[in-house]
Amino acid sequence: MSHMLNVHKLTRRQALAAGAAALAMPFIARTAFAARELRIFTWEGYGEPQWVKPFEEKTGARAKVAYTLSVDEMFAKMQASKGSDYDVIAFDTSMFGRYIDDSLVQPIDVGKIPNAANLVPAFRQVAPIRRGDKQYGVPFAWGSIPLIYDKGAFPAAPDSWEVMWDPQYAQQMIALDDTNNYLVTVAIALGIKDPFNWTDSDFEKVKQKAIEQKGLLLTYYNGNDGGVDIFASSGIKLMLSAGEPQLPALIKRGVNAGLTIPKEGAIGWLDNWTISAGATDVDLAHAWIDVCLEKSVGAAVSDHAHYGNVTDQAANERNGYTYGDRLVWLQSPEDWNRRVKLWNEVKAS
Template sequence: MKRREFLTVSAAVAAGTLAAPALIRPARAAGKELRILTWEGYADDQWVKAFEEKNGATVSVSYTGSVDEIFAKMTASEGADFDVIAIETSSYKRLTQEKLLQPLDQSKLPNAKNLMPAFQKVAAVVFDGKTYASPFAWGSIPLIYSTDTFQTPPDSWEVLWDDKYKGRIIVMDDANNAIVTTALTLGIPDPFNLTDEQFGQVKTKLLAQKANVASYYAGFDDGVSIFAQGGIDLMMSMGEPQAPMLKKQGANVGLVIPKEGAIGWIDCWAISAKARDVDLAHQWINAMLDEAVGTYISSKTGYGNTTNQSVNVEAGLTYADKLVFLQAPEDFAKRIEVWNEIKATPVQP
């Protein structure tokens, strides 16, 4: 199960368990429609129905399975088929370069005042001094460790290179996340724009780590299954939900953001460059910045929200300011090539 699939299942289980805020319900205006392209779990029925009734509109939701699919659907009509989309920060550069998004009018987003400080100004969604998206949900790529082995949490990613844990480490099979995390470990200032020399440093470092790695895993369930079987002390995790999943299987684990920081992801709402009803699109984003929606996101999916800090605190999600949020890398194809070379290189005895 990957992050998107986990979000879908969690939201489906939770659907209807959290009431939407009370809303005035005017008569629906004929022909007023908002077209949304998003991930499952980000346009649940209670939000959609409440929004329709408050704004006298019809909401049409299209779900997507990947960032590439969003890009393909947006380019096919130059953005004319959708009014609002949800996408991760790492994809905004690509979309804005293709002129598929328009800047947000902050005066039309009064609920933006609810955004926590870490999400007030996210560099990845600002271009030419204009903000193109509003943060909605977030999470991280943390380090999970066995509390049976570690009396205190390990404080550095360097623990994954410690010979003491040889064969007791698992790492996700993900080129970009592995490279960015290693660049952070090496203290490289910009892990998303590596020079050839820095690529070489990262590759050498990851080859050294490979001798300690018991397995590269794919998906939430795969990582949890391997860890829970025993003999694993450390895991470069796919995200926060893996910790409670492991605890349910009887594993004693903790989660930590090392001192070098960790990758963070943010899903945001943005408006298509050719939105038919820009005002209605802003009204949707404003509704999604309601604290009640933030409560739902964190309470029912385990991910962080951007508007209700108290709920994040209850869930232990207090480290957004320690994260390095994903941006588009300098050459994604090169990163995949380097990662494949690392996996194909035999471990030196």
């Protein structure tokens, strides 16, 4: 998510329909996983009953799912344990450089993932998840970091990110508290040609633009539920969103909300499953990824979790996830530590 993107834990998880069809995994016997536990660290919506249950039934293993609130938290926890606390994690394309360089993830054997054949063509060759001839990730879900707005205040969708610097909406706006997604969005709003490779001048422009916005925001927020709760209860008109799932969550809360991709564009994220360097059972980790690439799981990702999926294009189309050509896909930044330092300076200003 996550992302996330980033996509985070909702106020109440929406359980998907139980009783999904058993998924075949002919490459390994159930007994090989007996009494084992797979430790999964991921985003809300990525560990749902519709695929957790078939995984457990087919392997005999238990899936222990923990959820993260931000990419920063996920990396910090993985770094602290050198990956030994988790077996499988999910993060977007921009983070692979950091994880690979810090030896926190290991290469994936695609031969142990028969359902990789289900990937739609656009997600079969993703450069950021590869290092040389080794593949470190398998695509799972995608989405954006869009602008969400109150339709009562905006009968027509705002067409530019500049609306979030408009003083007339002071204290009626909130923004995602996330180093990467927030700063890249500011760079996109500024029209910086390459939002992932900044000059010294770009760093200063982004910093000043972010500080200017901070004075207009009611607050920064963490997680889908945090943004939804504040938006629904505090008269919010505009939100730098954590992703598509926030829209149905707001509508469910009675908010007449809309989602838009401004003319400058918006971040597009592509989350991938990857295997921790500290995984205790690598075959079990591959088995999890294989289950997640069932076409039925792809449909559920879009129909119920409200993300774009990588195996069922028809599900993407019926859910309106057709704006991929307007997104700026995340990449690794030129200097992650420098960006973190800048973000901390903005929040401390």
